[in-house]
Amino acid sequence: MIVRLLVTDFMLLLIIIPAYAAQSTITEAEGYSCMGDDKSRKQTEQTAMIDAKKNAAEYTSTYIKSETQVKDFTLQKDLVSAYANAEVKILEDLDKGWYQDPTTGACYKIKIKAEVIPDEQAMEKLSQAAANTTDQGNIDYPVAPPPVVSAETSSQQVAAAGPDVVVVPSGDSYVYMVPNTTGVYFYGGSWYRYYEGYWFRSPDYARNWAIVAPSAVPRVVLNVPPEYPHYLPPAYYRIHYNDFHQHWQAWYLNHEWLNRDWFKTERRPDVIAQRNALINQEREQHRVKRERLRQVEKQQQFNKQEQRRVNMGHERQELRQQSLQQKQDRVKMERKRQMAQQKSQRDRKAEGKDKKKQEKKQEKKKEKKKEKPKKSEER
Helix, strand or coil, rough: CCCCCCCCHHHHHCHHHCCCCCCCEEEEEEEEEEEECCCCCHHHHHHHHHHHHHHHHHHHHHHHHHEECCHHHHHHCCCCCCHHEEEEEEEEEEEEEEEEEECCEEEEEEEEEEEEEECCCHHHHHHCCCCCCCCEEEECCCCCCCCCCCCCCCHHHHHCCCCEEEEECECCCCEEECCCCEEEEEEECCEEEEEEEEEECCCCEEEEEEEECCCCCCHHHHCCCCCCHHHHHHHHEECHHHHHHHHHHHHHCCCHHCCHHHHHHHHHHHHHHHHHHHHHHHHHHHHHHHHHHHHHHHHHHHHHHHHHHHHHHHHHHHHHHHHHHHHHHHHHHHHHHHHHHHHHHHHHHHHHHHHEEEEEHHHHHHHHHHHHHHHHHHH
C-alpha cells in the first residue's frame, strides 16, 4: 500500500501552472523483489530499492494527475516527461526486511520516504507552454478505469477478484491477456494497459494503475496488438486467475505452455499472420468508418455554417428593412411636423387678419359716433 504525503505548500503552488518548475513532492513508497535463480541477496535488495523509487515517481505522477486538470495535449506530454525522468532522493528507510513467499521463495521488501523531483527542463517547458494557454491550471489525463478495490481488501481477496487470462504468442516469453478485452496485458509480474493512446502499469490488476511512458513498456508487450484476444478461438484455453496468480512464475521457468497443442497452433506463423490480418482489416474498417464519420461531421459543420450564413443574411435583410421602415417613419413624421408647422403659421396669419378687420370695424364705429354729434350741432 502506498501512502502519499504531499506537502500542502506544493499542492497550493501546483494549482498555478507557471509555478510548476522546480517543485518537488514528498511521498512514501514500497518496493519488492524476489531472489529466484539469477539474483543474489544484494542484487535482490538493490532491485527492491529500484522498484520503490520507480513506484514513488509513478504514484506521485498519478496523484498529481488526479488532483489537477490539463486539457492541452502538449502540456500532457510535458507533464508525463517531467515525471518519467524524475529524480528520486531517499530521505529515510521506513521499513525493510526479508520474508518467505510460498510461491517465489525468499523475497525482500523495503518501504522508503523519498523526495520526487521532476525533470527541471520538462517542468520549465510545461511552465512556458502553460503561460501561453487561455486555460491555465487545467491538466487532465485520460485515466484507465480498472476495477476499484477498497483499501481494506486483503491481497487474497484482490487475487480472487481478478479476471481469467489467456497466454498469447510473444516469442519465447509468456504474455497474458484478458479475454474479450482490448489492451490489458500481464508480463513479468506487472499489469499493463493500453487505453486511449496511453500506457498504464500496475503491480495489481485491481488497483494502483499509473501512467508510464511507452519506453517503459516491455517490447514483447508492445509487439502484441491490443485487439489480439478478440480473435482467439472460442475454445482457446482460459486460465483461472487464482491458478495464474499462484503459478505464473513456475510456468515461465518450466516453459509450461510450449508443450500444449493449442499454444503450438497459435504460435504458427500462418495463424499469427491470419490473426494480424483480421486485426488490420478491422482497423482499416474502423479507419474508413471514422473517416466517413469525419466527412459527415465536416458536411454537417459546413451545413451549419451555411445555415448560419443564410440566417445572418436574413437577419441583415430584416435589419435593412427595419432601418428603411424607420427612415420612412421619420420622413413621415417630419412631413407631419412641417405640415403642422405650416398650418400653425396659416392659422396665426388668419388670426392676425381677423384681428385687423375687427380693429378697422372698431375704428369705423368710433368715427361714425363722432360724426353724429357734429351733424346735430350744425342743425
